[in-house]
Amino acid sequence: MRNQIKTMAKNIVLFSTITTVALTGEVGSVFAAEAPAYSNTQAYEAQHIEQDAKYSKKVMRAVRVSLGVDAKSIQVDAVIQTMPKVNVMDRYLASFGKKVKGNEVRLAVKEIFDIDLNYVSKMDYGSKLASYPTDVMESLRVSLNEEPASTKQDARIMEMAKNEVMDRYLKEHDYALTGAESRVLINQIFGVNLEGISTLEHMQLAVSSKGQWIVKSDTDLFVLESSLDDVDVSIYTTPYFKEVTGSDQLPEPLKTKLMELGFTYNEEANLLYYKNPTGESVPDAFKGRVMGILIGTIVTEYKNK
Incomplete structure (x- = not known):
């Protein structure tokens, strides 16, 4: 199972790289509930919160030390500010020691990405799935004193809070995940693809998921x-x-490409x-195609905006 996780981690890193370079990558859960009755522009403006600093003092201190300078030195701060967020997360997690528990991983996600996984778990948001991937299910079964292949406790597993699923999995793996x-585990359980999100900085694409802004800036174009369960998606300017x-108005070429994937255009709301007709969360492969079209449109049509 550990090898499966490592393989999936490599695949997601590769897929995220493709997102940036070839415009066909994926991002975590980026899908919207219903065509809103209110103005999308007003909603966008109302939820935008400016932040003075990219990372907190404790994150900066930990990363500085990992780069070989004093915790209070500002010598490498410019480097830290330009690092991919996944790299900052790795260095921050290393400051917790060799064994990192679930609450520490979730803290790192909140500190680095400003995504509150505790809130997602508490509100039971996130991916709507019949079951988690095989390696997660097997680990959770073992944590409940069942055989890895047994399905006796599967209903109980799927009713657990996402934090508990994560914590049990980490315990079964001796808190030693990289x-x-x-x-990878966060994407499997919460439906939040941090690798993909990390590549979206400065791409001028805002992402709102599970009641939170995942990526956002003043120069976003789309x-x-x-939705809270990733079953639906809305796209607007x-x-x-x-x-x-x-x-x-949404560009006609963009509308055409996305409508070919099954989107419908709401003229009144301009979105x-x-x-997903299955009622489950939209698959990652579909998300990747949508992201590729959106980022491709931004890069080719609006790269100088």
């Missing part, structure tokens, strides 16, 4: 807004898009909407 392995293009 940062990359932890991110928004992907998710931002105020900045109107500022630089003179229109708030594209998709709902």
Whole structure:
């Protein structure tokens, strides 16, 4: 099972790289509930919160030490600010020691990505699945004193809070997962792809998922807004898009490409909407195609905006 996790970690890192380079990668749960009755522009503006510093003092101190300088030195701060967030997360997790528990991993996610996994677990948001991937299910079964292949406790597992699933899995693996392995696990349980999210910085694409802004900036052109269970997705333009293009309407080529994937266009709300007909969370492969189209549109049509 450990080898499976390592393999998946490598695959997600590769897929995230493809997102940036070839415009066909994936991102974590980026899907929206229903066509909102309110103005999308107003919602976007109302939820935008400026932050003075990218990372907290305790994160900066830990990463500075990992780079071989004094915890209070600002010598390498410029380097830290430009690091991919997954690299910052790895260095911050290392400051907790060789064994890292679930609450520490979730703290790192909150500190680095500003995503509150505790809130997601408490509210029972996240991926809507019939079961978790095989390696997760097998570990959880063992944690309940069952054989790895037994399905006797599967209903109980699927009713557990996501934090408990994560904590039990980590305990079964002696709290020894790497940062990359932890991110795979988070994607499997919470439906949050931190590898993909890390590549979206400065891509001018805002992502709202599970009641939180996952990625957001003043120069975003489009928004992907998710439902709490990742079954639905909405895509619409931002105020900045109107500022630089003179229109708030979704581009026709973008509409055409996404409608070919099964999206419908709501003219009154000016948004594209998709709902997975199976009732389960939208698969990662589909997310990757949507992300590729959106990022491709931004890079080719609006790269100088």
